[in-house]
Amino acid sequence: MKENSMSDEEKVDFSCLDPSSNAEGWNARIGDIVAQSQLLRAAEHSGENLSQLDGLAQTERFEQRIRVIADTAYRKQRQPLALRLESQVLAAGPRALVSGAILAAAAWLGAILGGGSGRTPALESPGLSLAMWAEQGRVPETREILLVIEVTRDER
């Protein structure tokens, strides 16, 4: 006991490096952790179940999931993490469904992540890039999505 109290007296004051001193931001982070882990788990599970659904339902569900993830990215300002989720969703979906669903969700993603004006530079817009990938009939790799997002963020 005595040793502990002596130890406390000699403590180095790290309070200015302690992010938990901002209680509001800290609690938001904790909420974010729980929410993101739930979202990821849900995405994983729905990915597993996706192949069991019929074509139309799959497309709708796929698009809905992309929208949820994009919306979460916007609300949480956690684009890289959300896009990692998105790439997992893309990877989980059957390739034949990806093009149509991405095209439907591309404008939504572009509007959210490419800036609020509704007018985004062609190559830098994640939404348009996704549309471009969809036209090519392929699923973008995670590094490609992250690269587009980084370019967009750097230029903002």
Add this chain to the structure above:
Amino acid sequence: MLFVMPVPSDSALAAEDLTLSELVVAAQLGDTSAGEALARRFLRPAYAVALSILRRPSDAEDVAQDALIIALLKIQDCRAPSAFGAWLMQIVRNQALNLRSKRILRDVPEQQPEEIASPRASGDTLTRMRLLKALDHLTEQQREVVLLHDLAGFHHMEIAKTLDISNTNSRQILFVARAVLRRYLER
């Protein structure tokens, strides 16, 4: 919107009273409030370990958050619930080392630009910079121990278990780390 932010509930408050093993088992069974309690209990220690590797507070916060998300997602893989802390810190270390490798590849300076451009009061900023510079003079293990103890509030027994060192070793490392820090901070 399908997505609802969790709010503390009665079960979340009750979760705070559970032992670590009980919390981990509850989280493995899908109890969200147990997951939240784990996040609440371990976010600061995770940040401390990330900071000891990265030495950039903003990066350390992000890594701690990402590591806890991974831990909660992969909670079924934690086979020894009482050793959750050590298991989590391994995830933190891996995440931090990955980020550090990316930084080196992209030639990102170790020094934080936000420290210079910070809108905070200059005294506070200077203190942060002095502390971060002083931490540079410690080994990674010394940084882990001193940050876990003095920033995250861990006891030596918890540090020993988390870092897989003895209780005595933890005390010795803390003693030396503080002495080195004091030497640089008093200059």
